[in-house]
Structures are given as structure tokens and as C-alpha cells.
Amino acid sequence: xxxxxxxxxxxRQSAVLEEALSLLVEGGEKALTxxxxxxxxxxxxxxxxxxxGDRDGLLAAMIAYxxxxxxxxxxxxxxxxxxxxxAHLLTFVRDLVDVLSGExxxxxxxxxxxxxxAGGGKLGRLMLxxxxxxxxxxxxxxxxxxxRSGLLDFSDGGEAYQTLYGLAVSDLHVRxxxxxxxxxxxxxxxxxxxxxxxxxxxxxGAANKWEEPRIRHA
Amino acid sequence: xxxxxxxxxxxRQSAVLEEALSLLVEGGEKALTxxxxxxxxxxxxxxxxxxxGDRDGLLAAMIAYxxxxxxxxxxxxxxxxxxxxxAHLLTFVRDLVDVLSGExxxxxxxxxxxxxxAGGGKLGRLMLxxxxxxxxxxxxxxxxxxxRSGLLDFSDGGEAYQTLYGLAVSDLHVRxxxxxxxxxxxxxxxxxxxxxxxxxxxxxGAANKWEEPRIRHA
DNA sequence: CACGAACCGTACCGTACGGTACCGAATGAG
DNA sequence: CTCATTCGGTACCGTACGGTACGGTTCGTG
Numbered sequence: 001x002x003x004x005x006x007x008x009x010x011x012r013q014s015a016v017l018e019e020a021l022s023l024l025v026e027g028g029e030k031a032l033t034x035x036x037x038x039x040x041x042x043x044x045x046x047x048x049x050x051x052x053g054d055r056d057g058l059l060a061a062m063i064a065y066x067x068x069x070x071x072x073x074x075x076x077x078x079x080x081x082x083x084x085x086x087a088h089l090l091t092f093v094r095d096l097v098d099v100l101s102g103e104x105x106x107x108x109x110x111x112x113x114x115x116x117x118a119g120g121g122k123l124g125r126l127m128l129x130x131x132x133x134x135x136x137x138x139x140x141x142x143x144x145x146x147x148r149s150g151l152l153d154f155s156d157g158g159e160a161y162q163t164l165y166g167l168a169v170s171d172l173h174v175r176x177x178x179x180x181x182x183x184x185x186x187x188x189x190x191x192x193x194x195x196x197x198x199x200x201x202x203x204x205g206a207a208n209k210w211e212e213p214r215i216r217h218a
Numbered sequence: 219x220x221x222x223x224x225x226x227x228x229x230r231q232s233a234v235l236e237e238a239l240s241l242l243v244e245g246g247e248k249a250l251t252x253x254x255x256x257x258x259x260x261x262x263x264x265x266x267x268x269x270x271g272d273r274d275g276l277l278a279a280m281i282a283y284x285x286x287x288x289x290x291x292x293x294x295x296x297x298x299x300x301x302x303x304x305a306h307l308l309t310f311v312r313d314l315v316d317v318l319s320g321e322x323x324x325x326x327x328x329x330x331x332x333x334x335x336a337g338g339g340k341l342g343r344l345m346l347x348x349x350x351x352x353x354x355x356x357x358x359x360x361x362x363x364x365x366r367s368g369l370l371d372f373s374d375g376g377e378a379y380q381t382l383y384g385l386a387v388s389d390l391h392v393r394x395x396x397x398x399x400x401x402x403x404x405x406x407x408x409x410x411x412x413x414x415x416x417x418x419x420x421x422x423g424a425a426n427k428w429e430e431p432r433i434r435h436a
Numbered sequence: 437c438a439c440g441a442a443c444c445g446t447a448c449c450g451t452a453c454g455g456t457a458c459c460g461a462a463t464g465a466g
Numbered sequence: 467c468t469c470a471t472t473c474g475g476t477a478c479c480g481t482a483c484g485g486t487a488c489g490g491t492t493c494g495t496g
Contacts, residue, residue: 012443028335033483044444046486055484069409107335109392114332116397117246117325124397127282132389162388162410170384171350173392174327179334179342192380203417230473251453262474263455273454 009065012049016041017065019060025107029114034058060126063108066128070099074141080149089197090141093168096135097189099175101182105131110177136161153206160204167196231269234259234284238276243325247297248333252276257267278344281326285348292359298367306360307415311386314353315407319400323349328395354379369376371424378422385414 006152009017019041036054038045052058080088099105109127116124139161146152152159170192176185226234237259242250252273256263270276298306303392317323334342357379364370372378388410392405 019449024335024338027254028333030333030336034485035483038445040446045441045484049485107289109396110331110335112393113328113395114313115248116247116395117242117247117328121397124395126397128393128398131487132393159410161459163413166384166386166388166414167381169389170380170386171387171391174331174395175346175350175390175391177331177334177342178327178346179339180346184451186280192377195381199421203420252455253453256474260474262476264457264475265473267455268473 008068009061012043013061014065016043016048016051017062020062021066021107023105024062024104024111028107029111032111034057035145056122059111059123063112063123063126063130066104066108067134070134077122080145080151082151085142085146085149085151086197086201089146089164089200090193092139092142093193093196096165096168097186097193099135100169101189103175103182106176106182113177137202139164151206152204154204163203164192164196164200167199226286228281230261231279232283234261234266234269235280238280239284239322239325240330242280243321246325247329250329252275274340277329277341281330281341281344281348284322284326285352288352292356298363298369300369303360303364303367303369303421304415306381307364307418308411310357310360311382311411311414314383314386315404315411317353318387319394319404319407321400324394324400330394357382369424370422372422381421382414382418385417386411 020037020184021034023036023040032046034045037058048058052061061130108131112123112127143152143154143157143160143164147154147157152160158192172180172185172188176182234255238250241254241258252263252266255264255276266276270279281407326349330341330345335338358375361372361382362373362377364373365375370378376397390398390403390406394400
């Protein structure tokens with residue numbers, strides 16, 4: 001392989017990264033000092049620098065490590081019934097919400113966003129391709145399956161996905177990033193998952209499959 | 219007044235805050251040092267501490283100052299026609315997008331989010347109530363006007379607003395915060411404003427006013 | 437047992453930043 | 467003219483953190 005560098009982290013390194021993540025979750029970026037990580041993980045700073053190069057390398061490794069944990073999980077490839085599609089959409093939305101409201105995800109996003117303004121932006125790009133990529137891909141395959149089954153009607157899959165995402169998440173992600181308590185947010189989310197799927201199907205459901213035909217006004 | 223503290227900043231202080239903002243926009247939080255602000259604004263650090271207390275006070279003042287610039291702009295209170303409502307919704311969405319994609323807004327959100335993880339979270343709360351509050355209020359009055367005019371049908375205004383927001387913004391705000399180039403984002407936004415308003419009216423337009431009745435499925 | 441590699445713990449260094457103190461210049465009042 | 471207040475410029479201090487070097491220990495290998 002041309003890039004075997006991050007195929008996997010050694011068990012020891014994974015443990016260190018895990019400790020670094022939990023340190024980041026409680027205390028934010030300012031609490032994530034190299035000395036603190038070394039102390040919490042019972043390793044030496046020298047090893048940290050040997051393994052990850054420098055502090056930014058450690059941060060990048062944390063993101064890569066966390067991203068490596070997401071299960072990509074391909075939904076069945078066959079035809080879907082209406083109820084199956086609806087159920088799959090609902091679980092997708094719920095999973096999405098669970099991920100976004102997770103403490104580790106929030107902390108990592110805060111970290112990447114916090115230093116995105118500077119010249120770097122390296123972490124932000126990592127976050128975008130490693131984090132958003134897979135989950136978006138999973139949604140796209142689901143939407144495609146719905147279309148192939150004649151249940152959904154859209155021309156641009158990305159557009160449909162964006163709509164679903166917006167309906168499901170709205171501004172809650174940013175609000176959580178700004179500090180809204182996760183319980184408040186999660187409660188708000190819970191009541192919205194059903195409405196989001198419902199609205200999405202009203203917007204993109206194939207005619208005569210979900211309701212009477214809709215007329216696109218000029 | 220019980221809180222005349224931030225009724226206004228003196229012209230000198232406003233100039234300093236302006237300079238601090240532009241310093242934050244280029245270079246991120248790490249570039250926003252007290253010495254840097256003092257140098258850029260041709261004032262002394264001592265004056266900074268006299269006016270704003272400490273560094274956090276300066277950051278909070280920057281947010282308050284920027285928030286004080288938003289025009290709240292009340293839309294007419296009379297009956298609305300369909301076209302007027304549609305136009306108002308469209309301009310609202312466009313304004314919202316302009317605000318969110320503005321460099322200053324992005325930098326300030328990055329700043330607040332970046333230090334939201336730590337114990338503080340003070341800036342995040344400030345951002346939420348000073349930034350999101352007014353714009354949401356404006357949308358709510360517009361939606362209420364639409365309902366009073368018999369053009370919109372919803373029971374929970376907040377829910378409707380969240381839907382509109384999600385349709386308009388989706389995940390683009392977070393992606394911009396993570397570093398997606400503003401031009402890319404703005405282009406994506408432009409094509410979505412119309413679709414968002416369209417979809418919103420399909421979802422919340424009063425029956426027989428925009429299209430044939432919709433059936434809410436179980 | 438002997439040797440070497442990996443690694444932990446710690447001590448150390450340079451720097452950069454938040455915050456404070458001091459001094460001189462300008463401005464306005466009497 | 468003189469005094470007082472305000473503010474800019476600079477020098478200074480303490481601290482905290484990133485990064486490096488070194489001694490001691492464990493563990494695997496021949």
C-alpha cells in the first residue's frame with residue numbers, strides 16, 4: 001500500500017488515543033496538553049512525539065482513530081417496501097443524531113472548528129472527509145435503493161440527502177457545539193426524527209406511492 | 219436601566235473592537251492576542267484591560283458589539299398575499315445565508331465553539347441568545363403573519379421555523395465552520411434558497427392555497 | 437546471563453502570551 | 467500657565483506549554 005501509515009494504530013497507541021479523547025471530552029482543547037495526555041495514558045512525552053510527530057499529529061491521529069470506529073454497514077441490496085424504507089430512514093436519522101450528539105463527536109468537531117480559522121484547516125478537512133463522507137455515502141445508497149424500488153422520486157441524490165439532513169438536524173448541531181446541553185438537544189431531536197422522515201417522504205416520495213400526486217407550482 | 223453596561227461602546231472602543239474582529243477573521247483565535255489587538259488598534263494593553271476587564275471580556279465585547287449591528291427590521295403587519303409571503307420567505311432565507319456565511323460570523327462562531335468545550339461556555343451562551351435569538355424572532359413573526367393571513371398551517375411555530383432553517387441551511391453551516399471555502403458554500407446555497415422555500419411551502423402551506431390537500435399518513 | 441530495544445518518568449529549555457507597572461505626551465479646565 | 471486626567475508605548479513578570487534530552491527499568495532474544 002502506498003499509505004499504510006494509518007492502516008491501524010497499535011493497541012498501545014489506541015489506548016493512548018482513547019485516553020486523549022476522554023481528556024478532550026472533559027476540559028476541551030486547553031486541557032489537551034502533551035504532558036496531560038502522557039500522564040493520563042501512563043506514557044512518556046517522548047513516545048508521543050515518536051508516534052505522532054507533534055501535537056497536530058496527535059490531534060489528527062485522534063480524528064482518524066475515532067473515524068476508524070464507525071461501522072459502515074451496508075443495508076440490504078434488494079427491493080424495499082414502503083415500511084422498510086421508512087424504517088431504514090428512521091434508523092438512519094436516529095443513528096445520525098446519536099453520532100452528532102455524542103460527546104466525542106462534539107469535542108472533536110469543536111477542536112477542528114476551533115482551529116479552522118487559522119492557516120491550517122487541516123483538521124477541518126480531515127473531519128469533513130473522514131467523518132461526513134462515510135455517513136453521507138450510507139445515506140446515498142439508501143436513497144438510491146428507495147429510488148430503484150420506485151418509492152422515491154428525485155434527480156439529484158445529493159440534493160435529496162441535503163434535504164433529509166437539514167430536516168433531521170436543522171440548527172441543533174451548531175447549537176450543541178455552542179454548548180446547549182445534550183439532554184435538551186436529544187429530547188428535541190427525539191420528537192423530530194419522525195417528523196423529519198415524514199416530511200422527507202412528503203417531499204420526495206414517488207407519486208401515488210405515499211399520497212396523491214403533488215403539483216409543483218411555478 | 220439596570221443594564222446600561224453595554225448600551226453602547228464608545229467610538230474609540232468600537233474602533234478597537236472592529237480592529238479586533240478583523241484580526242480574528244484573518245488568523246483565527248491564536249492570532250487574537252492582547253498585544254496584537256493593542257498594536258493593531260494603536261492603543262495600549264492597559265486601556266484594553268481597563269475597558270474590557272480581561273481577555274474573555276474582550277471576546278464577549280466583540281460578540282456583543284457584532285450582535286448590536288444586526289438590524290431587526292419588522293416586516294409589515296398587514297395581510298400578506300401568497301407572492302408577498304413567498305418573497306419575504308425568500309429574502310429571509312437569503313439574509314440568513316448571508317449572515318451565516320459572513321467571515322465575521324464564521325470567525326465568531328469558531329471562537330465561541332472552540333472554547334465551548336471547556337468549563338466556560340459563556341461565549342457560546344452569548345452567541346446563542348444574542349445571535350440566534352433576534353433572527354429567529356424575525357422569522358417567527360413572519361411565519362405568524364403567514365398563518366394569520368391563512369397562507370400557512372402549523373400549530374407549533376418553533377417547529378415550523380426549525381424546518382425552514384434546516385431546509386435552508388442543512389449542514390452547510392458546520393461545513394463552512396470546518397473550513398469549506400465560502401465561495402463553494404455560497405454557490406451551493408444560492409441554488410438551494412428557492413428549493414428550500416418551495417419545500418417549506420409544500421410542507422406548511424395551508425390547504426387549497428398552494429396545492430390540493432395533503433393527507434397526513436399515519 | 438548478556439545485550440539491545442522500547443519505553444516510562446522526569447527534568448530541562450525556549451518561547452509566547454496574559455496581565456501589570458511605569459513613564460511621557462496630549463488635552464481640557466480653571 | 468498649571469494642574470489633572472486620559473491614554474499610548476514599552477518594559478517587565480510569572481506561568482504554562484511545546485518540544486527535547488537523559489537516566490532507569492522492563493522485556494524479548496540469542
